[in-house]
Amino acid sequence: MSNAIELKNLCWKAGKSFALQDVSLVVPSGCIYGFLGPNGSGKTTTIRMFMGMMKPDSGSIRVLDRSVPEGMTEILARVGYVPERPHVYPALTVSEQIRWHRSFFSRWDDAWAAELMGRLHVDPDMKISRLSKGQTGKLLILLALAQRPELLVLDEPTDGLDPVVRRDVLTATLDYVSETGATVFISSHLVHELERICDWVGVMDHGHLVAQLPMNDFKNGIKRLRVTGAPAETADAPFHLLSRARDNGTGSTETWIVRDWEDTMRSYFAGVGAELRDVVDLDLEDGFVELLRSSRPASAREE
Amino acid sequence: MFRSVLYVHWKQVHLGLIPLMVAAFSLPLLSVQGLGGNGGVTSFNDTSLAIIQGLQVWLPFFSALAAASGVVIALSSWNWDHQLNHVYALSLPVPRWRYALMKMGAGAVLTLFPAVALWVGAHLAAASIVLPEGLHAYPNALAIRFLATILLTYAILFAMAAGTVRTTMWVTGTGILTLFILGLIGNDLLAGQFEVLRGTHILEWALAKLDWVPGPLEIFLGNWRLIDV
Numbered sequence: 148m149s150n151a152i153e154l155k156n157l158c159w160k161a162g163k164s165f166a167l168q169d170v171s172l173v174v175p176s177g178c179i180y181g182f183l184g185p186n187g188s189g190k191t192t193t194i195r196m197f198m199g200m201m202k203p204d205s206g207s208i209r210v211l212d213r214s215v216p217e218g219m220t221e222i223l224a225r226v227g228y229v230p231e232r233p234h235v236y237p238a239l240t241v242s243e244q245i246r247w248h249r250s251f252f253s254r255w256d257d258a259w260a261a262e263l264m265g266r267l268h269v270d271p272d273m274k275i276s277r278l279s280k281g282q283t284g285k286l287l288i289l290l291a292l293a294q295r296p297e298l299l300v301l302d303e304p305t306d307g308l309d310p311v312v313r314r315d316v317l318t319a320t321l322d323y324v325s326e327t328g329a330t331v332f333i334s335s336h337l338v339h340e341l342e343r344i345c346d347w348v349g350v351m352d353h354g355h356l357v358a359q360l361p362m363n364d365f366k367n368g369i370k371r372l373r374v375t376g377a378p379a380e381t382a383d384a385p386f387h388l389l390s391r392a393r394d395n396g397t398g399s400t401e402t403w404i405v406r407d408w409e410d411t412m413r414s415y416f417a418g419v420g421a422e423l424r425d426v427v428d429l430d431l432e433d434g435f436v437e438l439l440r441s442s443r444p445a446s447a448r449e450e
Numbered sequence: 451m452f453r454s455v456l457y458v459h460w461k462q463v464h465l466g467l468i469p470l471m472v473a474a475f476s477l478p479l480l481s482v483q484g485l486g487g488n489g490g491v492t493s494f495n496d497t498s499l500a501i502i503q504g505l506q507v508w509l510p511f512f513s514a515l516a517a518a519s520g521v522v523i524a525l526s527s528w529n530w531d532h533q534l535n536h537v538y539a540l541s542l543p544v545p546r547w548r549y550a551l552m553k554m555g556a557g558a559v560l561t562l563f564p565a566v567a568l569w570v571g572a573h574l575a576a577a578s579i580v581l582p583e584g585l586h587a588y589p590n591a592l593a594i595r596f597l598a599t600i601l602l603t604y605a606i607l608f609a610m611a612a613g614t615v616r617t618t619m620w621v622t623g624t625g626i627l628t629l630f631i632l633g634l635i636g637n638d639l640l641a642g643q644f645e646v647l648r649g650t651h652i653l654e655w656a657l658a659k660l661d662w663v664p665g666p667l668e669i670f671l672g673n674w675r676l677i678d679v
Contacts, residue, residue, distance in 0.1 A: 200540045224543035234538035236530050238461055250454035251542045 149212065151176045151298050151330035152197055157206035159196065167192055167203070167354045174332055174347065179324065181341035181362070182334035183435055184351030190334040191231050193351065194302050198228060211298055224252065227291030231302040233283045235275050241286060242271035245293075252294040260293035267315055281312035288316045292323050299324075301333040305340060317344060342366070342431040350438055357442040362431075364407075369434035372403040373425035374416065385412050389441035400424065404437040451544070456556040463526040467563060470519045474568040477515060478575035478592070478676050481508035485579060485677075498582045498679075505675050512674040516596050519564040520603025527557045528611045554608055561600040569593035572676055585677055592676050599669050 152174035160166040167189050174180045184190045195201045197208050199219040208215035210222045235244050249255040264271060267285040278286065284304065291299060299320065305313040321344060324331055335341055341348065342362075349359040358365070369389070376399050381388050387406040394400045408426075416423040429437065485504045531539045539549060569589060576587030610618050633651070 198541060200537065220543050220545055222543075223541060226541075228541045230537050230541070232534075232537075234534050234541070236458065236461075236534075236538075238530075239458070243457075243461070247454045247458055250451045251544060 149176050150174060150209075151178075151211060152180075152332060153207075153209040154193070154197060155207045157193070157196060157203045157208065159192065159201070159203045161192075165189070165192075165354060167196070170206070170351075170354075170356045172349055172356055172359060174330060176330050177328050178347045179331040179333065179345045180347040180349065181345035182332060182349050182351065183336065183338060183341060184334075185336055185439065188351040189354040190351050191302055192354075194300060194332075194334060198226070198300065199223070224254070225297045227294055227296030227299045229287045229291050229299075229301045229304045231306070233287060235283070235286065235290075237274075237276035239275055240271065241269055241273050241275065241278070244275055244286070245271070245290065248290045248294070254295045256293055256295050259295070260289065263289045263293060263319060267319060281308050284308050284312060284316055288319055292319060295327070297327075297329055299329055299331045299333075301331065303335055304333065305335070305337065313340070338432040338435050339430075348431075350435065352439050352442055355442070358438055365434060366431060367428070368407050368409075369429050369437060370405055370408040371425075371427040371429055371433075372405060372408075372423060373400060373427075374403055375400045375422040375424055377401045377403070377421050378419045385409075385415055389437050404429070404441070406438070452552050452555065455552045456559055458530075459527065459553070459556040459560060462530060463523055463560060466522040466526065467519070467560065470515065470522060471564045471567040473515055474519070474564040474596070475571035477508065477511055478568065478572040478589070479578070481505055481511075481676060482575045482579045498585050501579075501581070501585060501677055502675070505677055509674040512592070512596060513599060513670045515564075515568075516599035517603045517670065519561065520600040521607055523557045523560050523600070524604045524607030525611055527553050527608055532614070550612065557604055557608060558601065561597060561604055565593055565597035565600060568596045575676060579677070581677065584679055586679070587677050589676065592674065595669065595672065595674065602667075602669060 150173050152172065154170055154172040157167055157170040157172075165187070170189070170193060172193070182190050182193070192201065196203050197210050197215055199216045199222070202216070210218075211225055213219075213222050215222065236247070239247065245260060249257075249260075263269075267289060269282060269285050269289060273282070275283070275286070288301075288304060291301070301320070304320075305316055308316065317340070320331065323329065333341065333345070345362050347360070348362050348365050350357045360368075373394070377391070381391075384405075386408050389404040389406055391401050391403045394402055410426075413423055413426075482505070485501045540546075542549065544552075569592075572587075572589030572592050576589050579587075581587065610621065613621070
């Protein structure tokens with residue numbers, strides 16, 4: 148399977164406050180890739196790098212089998228992009244904006260655009276400056292979808308939208324993907340939203356790619372364990388211990404958050420003289436929070 | 451694609467440009483109000499002088515109006531893109547140079563609008579006045595000069611406005627500082643080195659080169675008379 152996006156050892160520094168550090172990321176073709184991370188973690192910067200809007204200090208980028216920035220014009224013709232902040236011209240009407248956008252994209256599909264306009268209830272005569280946030284969000288997704296892209300890059304597309312609009316936007320996107328098999332790269336800090344739709348997930352924090360794995364592994368592999376008589380040393384554990392904390396008022400019982408867990412690993416505890424009392428599935432949000440917590444240095448965690 | 455760029459530029463600029471077009475149309479008509487001879491005069495007489503002197507007061511308005519048109523068109527070229535941090539422009543599948551070229555071309559087409567308005571106004575003005583012998587109306591020449599001045603202003607400001615505000619400030623500031631240093635210090639230094647420069651003030655020389663024939667800014671100060679000998 149080829150990859151829609153490949154980032155290798157991407158580095159970029161903005162003053163002293165922020166840097167992308169050695170970000171290597173692979174988005175398989177045809178998947179829906181959720182790009183998670185708290186605000187300011189570097190999600191938008193990473194997107195702008197592979198959209199050719201910013202130049203990395205080092206590293207290489209390939210999108211749709213073309214190098215960035217050399218093949219950027221060809222790449223952009225095949226990419227539908229919804230940026231973090233609306234980028235449409237406020238003094239135009241919706242239909243004027245659509246005409247403007249259409250003139251740049253040879254694969255633009257008028258019939259599909261008209262259908263989307265009806266489905267998303269976008270008024271073509273409305274001036275963009277008068278659109279609500281939700282209507283603007285719908286227009287942006289309409290513009291991105293109607294150009295029939297092979298890759299959709301959505302940077303927080305539903306941030307600040309009400310649940311109804313959010314569902315409309317995601318449904319339109321998923322319908323398009325199921326029809327065409329396009330790849331979707333969607334960044335968000337709304338973890339639950341991605342949980343339902345993504346099959347791959349990457350987690351950014353402080354300019355690092357903390358984890359990148361199939362959604363199933365992410366959801367099933369991160370567990371909360373309750374362990375009694377836990378050993379102090381866990382270097383030989385078959386799983387990855389993200390965090391451990393002693394439970395209040397329960398003597399020697401501890402709560403562990405682990406990654407890469409499989410049920411066959413239960414025997415490990417008997418081998419080290421401990422007792423595994425409970426294994427609890429974490430939902431994506433808890434897993435996400437634990438992953439971030441474990442990836443941060445102790446000083447940052449105390450903050 | 452170019453038509454779209456042109457249309458969007460028009461949408462950006464029309465509120466500023468329409469009043470300038472009205473002014474460009476009216477200015478030649480206003481400038482000849484109350485002027486004009488009785489016809490049939492055979493020599494260059496007081497009436498002719500009165501007409502030329504009467505037009506004199508209007509001359510600065512023509513170049514000012516042309517400059518204003520150029521400024522408005524140039525600044526509007528990049529206005530929306532600057533507001534959106536160029537995110538939209540950079541996400542379009544068109545090379546940056548081509549996008550800039552289309553923007554520049556669209557602006558250049560828009561410079562025709564006030565020029566044509568002035569051309570029509572100038573022709574009407576010329577038709578409304580009976581000129582004494584020896585005087586002629588030059589509506590075409592005036593309109594061409596007007597267009598050239600708009601284009602010059604537009605080209606300079608388009609290039610400056612293409613950068614960020616910070617870049618524009620840097621370029622302008624560096625230019626002014628360079629002239630200042632040349633004027634204050636460089637003159638003595640260079641004059642000490644090169645005999646040919648003695649007695650020449652570099653700053654004055656540079657400014658003179660800019661606005662006198664055949665300087666690039668000469669067009670602002672040239673002959674703006676609709677009616678002349």
